[in-house]
Amino acid sequence: MQEPTLLLLTALADQPRHGYAITQEIRKISDGQVTMRTGTLYGALERLLKQGLIEVHREEVVDGRLRRLYALSDEGRERLAGEAERLAATAREASRRLGVFGSGAAGSPRPSAATS
Amino acid sequence: MQEPTLLLLTALADQPRHGYAITQEIRKISDGQVTMRTGTLYGALERLLKQGLIEVHREEVVDGRLRRLYALSDEGRERLAGEAERLAATAREASRRLGVFGSGAAGSPRPSAATS
DNA sequence: ACAATATATGTCGCCCAACGACATATGCGC
DNA sequence: GCGCATATGTCGTTGGGCGACATATATTGT
Numbered sequence: 001m002q003e004p005t006l007l008l009l010t011a012l013a014d015q016p017r018h019g020y021a022i023t024q025e026i027r028k029i030s031d032g033q034v035t036m037r038t039g040t041l042y043g044a045l046e047r048l049l050k051q052g053l054i055e056v057h058r059e060e061v062v063d064g065r066l067r068r069l070y071a072l073s074d075e076g077r078e079r080l081a082g083e084a085e086r087l088a089a090t091a092r093e094a095s096r097r098l099g100v101f102g103s104g105a106a107g108s109p110r111p112s113a114a115t116s
Numbered sequence: 117m118q119e120p121t122l123l124l125l126t127a128l129a130d131q132p133r134h135g136y137a138i139t140q141e142i143r144k145i146s147d148g149q150v151t152m153r154t155g156t157l158y159g160a161l162e163r164l165l166k167q168g169l170i171e172v173h174r175e176e177v178v179d180g181r182l183r184r185l186y187a188l189s190d191e192g193r194e195r196l197a198g199e200a201e202r203l204a205a206t207a208r209e210a211s212r213r214l215g216v217f218g219s220g221a222a223g224s225p226r227p228s229a230a231t232s
Numbered sequence: 233a234c235a236a237t238a239t240a241t242g243t244c245g246c247c248c249a250a251c252g253a254c255a256t257a258t259g260c261g262c
Numbered sequence: 263g264c265g266c267a268t269a270t271g272t273c274g275t276t277g278g279g280c281g282a283c284a285t286a287t288a289t290t291g292t
Contacts, residue, residue: 002118002278003203006210013213020240029209033202040279042242047278063287065240077214084210086149087119087203093145094122094200097129098193118249136269156250158271163249179258181269 001083004036008044009053009072009080016057016071019045045070053079117199120152124160125169125188125196132173132187135161161186169195 004026011017011025023036048054053076057069072080120142127133127141139152164170169192173185188196 003206004279006206010206010210010213013210014216018240019242020238030206037280037282038240038242039244039281043278062240065286067240080210081214084207084214088207088211090119090122090126090146091200091204091207094126094129094196095204097126098197098200120250134269135271136267153251153253154269154271155252155273159249178269181258183269 001079004034004040005044005048006080006083006087007034008036008041008048009076009083012054012070012072013077013080016069018067018069022070048076052076117195120150120156121160121164122196122199122203123150124152124157124164125192125199128170128186128188129193129196132185134183134185138186164192168192 007026007029008022010029011022017025019038019041023038023041026034026036045054049056049070052073054070055073057071060067060069123142123145124138126145127138133141135154135157139154139157142150142152161170165172165186168189170186171189173187176183176185
């Protein structure tokens with residue numbers, strides 16, 4: 001799973017959101033670094049729906065236009081948790097190999113028992 | 117940067133390695149989860165060389181065959197550090213949001229560092 | 233009144249990293 | 263000899279992300 005997709009799922013982790021709100025939330029999550037384009041967004045939403053990682057939470061009509069609220073499914077929640085854990089492990093290993101120990105830069109990855 | 121590329125750079129973080137050794141190292145790093153195909157490997161190596169993130173450390177001849185040892189460049193090292201940090205932050209945010217969901221309703225999700 | 237921007241959803245074609253399959257060659261153990 | 267690990271490489275396909283475009287309303291500014 002690529003980062004944009006992971007960010008999308010993350011944006012739905014705390015509460016259901018509609019498309020545009022997702023892009024805003026992603027910008028917030030990534031500290032302004034990532035702007036998800038609509039081409040990526042709606043393509044990903046369709047794909048994730050098909051994969052069952054998200055689901056349509058509710059559909060409401062605002063100003064005569066349909067607004068679809070997406071929510072993380074149970075499967076999506078598990079998947080996101082797994083991806084996040086795996087990603088964190090990868091990042092930790094990279095930092096460890098680079099020789100960045102507990103200097104305070106990225107969290108506090110104190111070298112636990114697993115040295116290899 | 118995608119994960120396979122990041123894993124490749126990570127495999128070169130502690131010492132220079134040749135292609136096949138990189139694939140083995142990646143398998144080790146990922147705890148047996150990721151097997152980098154040669155199609156991905158040599159394509160990525162070429163690309164990373166062109167980008168200046170890695171460089172040819174040494175070329176030796178073993179059993180009449182050329183063996184090229186790749187090393188992380190300074191730029192690659194910085195890049196890897198940055199990517200790792202950013203990835204860790206993303207993963208942390210995902211975990212945090214998965215952890216606090218449902219408790220705060222919508223309004224002020226206080227950033228409690230209960231996760232991890 | 234008009235223009236620009238924010239909100240909001242969507243389509244389409246291109247690009248590139250990753251992938252799978254294939255090709256090639258040597259050394260080693262059985 | 264045969265299969266496997268070691269070792270490097272090519273090639274066509276796929277799929278996710280990107281950029282550009284299309285559309286429509288509400289709000290804010292001049």
